[in-house]
Amino acid sequence: MDILLAIWNSIPEDIQTLLVIILKIVAIVVPIMLSVAYLTLAERKVIGYVQVRIGPNRVGPRGLLQPIADGIKLVFKEVIVPSRANRFLFLVAPLLALAPALAAWAVMPFDDGMVLADINAGLLYILALTSLSVYGIIIAGWASNSKYALLGALRSAAQVVAYEIAMGFALVVVLMAAGSLNLGDIVRAQEGSLIHWFWLPLLPMFVVYFLSGVAETNRAPFDVAEGESEIVAGFHVEYSGMAFALFFLAEYANMILIAALTSVMFLGGWLSPFQGTFLESTFAWVPGIAWLLGKMAVFLFLFLWFRATFPRYRYDQIMRLGWKVFIPLTIVWILVTGVAILGELGPWFD
Amino acid sequence: MSIEPVLFYIFSAVLVTAAALVVVVRNPVHAALFLILAFFTSAAIWLLLEAEFLAIVLVLVYVGAVMVLFLFVVMMLDINLTPLREGFIRYLPVGVAVAVIVLLEMAVVVGPGNFGLEQMPAPPRHGADYSNTEELGAILYTVYAYPFEIAAVILLVAIVAAITLTMRRRPQAKYQNPAEQVLVRRDDRVRMVKMEAEKGENKEQ
Numbered sequence: 061m062d063i064l065l066a067i068w069n070s071i072p073e074d075i076q077t078l079l080v081i082i083l084k085i086v087a088i089v090v091p092i093m094l095s096v097a098y099l100t101l102a103e104r105k106v107i108g109y110v111q112v113r114i115g116p117n118r119v120g121p122r123g124l125l126q127p128i129a130d131g132i133k134l135v136f137k138e139v140i141v142p143s144r145a146n147r148f149l150f151l152v153a154p155l156l157a158l159a160p161a162l163a164a165w166a167v168m169p170f171d172d173g174m175v176l177a178d179i180n181a182g183l184l185y186i187l188a189l190t191s192l193s194v195y196g197i198i199i200a201g202w203a204s205n206s207k208y209a210l211l212g213a214l215r216s217a218a219q220v221v222a223y224e225i226a227m228g229f230a231l232v233v234v235l236m237a238a239g240s241l242n243l244g245d246i247v248r249a250q251e252g253s254l255i256h257w258f259w260l261p262l263l264p265m266f267v268v269y270f271l272s273g274v275a276e277t278n279r280a281p282f283d284v285a286e287g288e289s290e291i292v293a294g295f296h297v298e299y300s301g302m303a304f305a306l307f308f309l310a311e312y313a314n315m316i317l318i319a320a321l322t323s324v325m326f327l328g329g330w331l332s333p334f335q336g337t338f339l340e341s342t343f344a345w346v347p348g349i350a351w352l353l354g355k356m357a358v359f360l361f362l363f364l365w366f367r368a369t370f371p372r373y374r375y376d377q378i379m380r381l382g383w384k385v386f387i388p389l390t391i392v393w394i395l396v397t398g399v400a401i402l403g404e405l406g407p408w409f410d
Numbered sequence: 411m412s413i414e415p416v417l418f419y420i421f422s423a424v425l426v427t428a429a430a431l432v433v434v435v436r437n438p439v440h441a442a443l444f445l446i447l448a449f450f451t452s453a454a455i456w457l458l459l460e461a462e463f464l465a466i467v468l469v470l471v472y473v474g475a476v477m478v479l480f481l482f483v484v485m486m487l488d489i490n491l492t493p494l495r496e497g498f499i500r501y502l503p504v505g506v507a508v509a510v511i512v513l514l515e516m517a518v519v520v521g522p523g524n525f526g527l528e529q530m531p532a533p534p535r536h537g538a539d540y541s542n543t544e545e546l547g548a549i550l551y552t553v554y555a556y557p558f559e560i561a562a563v564i565l566l567v568a569i570v571a572a573i574t575l576t577m578r579r580r581p582q583a584k585y586q587n588p589a590e591q592v593l594v595r596r597d598d599r600v601r602m603v604k605m606e607a608e609k610g611e612n613k614e615q
Contacts, residue, residue: 074413149443180541184466191474195446198478202439202485210485217482221475241543380588 084176088165096312097127103364110368137301142205145298149203154299154306157196161313164189168320169244171330171348183241186321187228190276193314194220197278197285197295200307204298212294215375216278216285222382223272229390230269233262234325236397237408247329252407253336257328261400261408264393266326268386270359273318275382277311279363281370282378319359320352327355418458425451438484442477449473460536463543 068076101116101123108115116123141147167182169175179185194217201213235241237258238249250257259266275282286294296307323329330348334340373381401409428447435441449472456465550558 179462181462181466181543184463184470184543188466188470188474191470191478194474194478198481198485199443202481214482214486217478221478224474377588 081176088168088176089162092162092165092313092316093309095316096309097131099312099316099360100130100308101127102360103367106361106364107368110365131305134302134305139301139303140298142298145205146203149199150298151303153196153200153203154303154310155196156199157193157310158306158313160189160192161310161317164317165320167243169247169324169329170352172248173244174330174349175244178242178244181241182243183231183235183246186243187231190227190317191224193276193310196307196310200299201295204295206298208293208297209295212285212297216295219278219282219285219378219382220276222379223275223386226268226382226386226390227272227276229387229394230262230265230272231325233265233390233393233397234258236394236401237262243324243329247324247331250328251331251335254333256336256407257326257331258408259326261405262326262393262397264389266322268390269325270318270322270362272382272386273322274363274366275378277314277318279311279315280367281373283372284375284378315360315363316356319356319363322359323352323355329355414458418455421451421454421458425455438487439481442481442484445480446473446477449477459533460540461542463546 071079104126105115105123116126119125119129139151141150164186166177167175167179167185169178197216197220198213201209201211201216204210234246238246240246240249278285284290284294286296296304299307330352332340332343332346332348332351334343403409425448428444428451431444432441432448435444449468453465453468453473456462456468
């Protein structure tokens, strides 16, 4: 132990900081990747039970090793680059899809003070990074040199740009209510009890944000970018093997990210739901991160439930919902929140 | 040596290379992608200046929104590159002249007369609790409140103008009325008819 400490102290201070940051990044990314793997299994199981099937149950006890089997299978598949495709962009696109989904976790507060980068402009950083995820899709669609892929990319770009505006405005309302761009401060502003959380005063924004999140991640019922029935699989029709798997990693990492963000913005992040009630001391032993994970699990289940329940939206209806319903609603709610803050409406804005 | 100058020179090298490639590469999609890289690296340089609001907004607005639409358009164009390269020699003198004039103008404006070390000393380092976003907000909504509002109105006028320019009435086009679609009831569409069962010839028995 002393030897290890001596080695550690002999490292220059800058390198020490760098090593600590890298370790923290690993501690965030590895659990996310594992959750992505098991979210795919959860999805197949949940949809299976919704459709009165059992779902995967062959690999490992109760099918628990299925994601690992899937992963191994995909690693050993050949990555085929279509003829006359742009080879570099074709291979870079899946990475571009995955990177923003992982980078956004840098500012996510898992518990009070438990955050990799506690920056003041956290909300802006999140907005900027979620707006980048569309590049993976556009570049994949274009570099594939395929009509279906390009059509999927164009659909996706138009859809993501539309819903991003609604998401941005919904977050503007959150920042008005919290008075801060720092995600930790946003959670602290919701302290009090279940009704102090922003879901109640900002209920329309809560709904708009989560539904826009579903649209932004190209999940059912807004998954026209894939549209298996019309454009076979949309932007990733030409992809195979690990390149294909990276798009799925990105999609599920984005789902987990949206679930975490919705929990932090509207459901009080790491705060206990029993705060301010007689049960508060009974549940005081539960760490904050457990509450956050629980809230995320609820939203992730909603993602899967939506997919199993709703038929795909028609494209013009998606556009109408984004531009003509969600965006006006968010603008109106900015005014409503402004008036509520001026009037010091309790218990949220006093 | 601290790590900041190293980062600055790396980002600057990438920025200058990317900016040059925007002009040089032949494929317009590649040019747009290099422009995105240029935006990214300049955002990183702004971050080194502790201007995190500007840096993130540059990525959010230009990379996240403007360039997406740009790529959207460029990808759909089927640009034949050969005619574009015709007449390179013919236009060369004009191009060189314009380039020289722009270069001279930039040298006058950003040269040492205006941006030398005396006029623009290295900005002081701020503590960890300094928030560039807050500072900008405070100054925009107090000292520069009127210019800010005027800029907002000008943008609004531009939006209205753009919408008016593209709006046209097409009487033959059929639109759906979503409210009507939602409010429709079964009785509006289906009529239940009671009929006597037909008595056909019973061939089998």
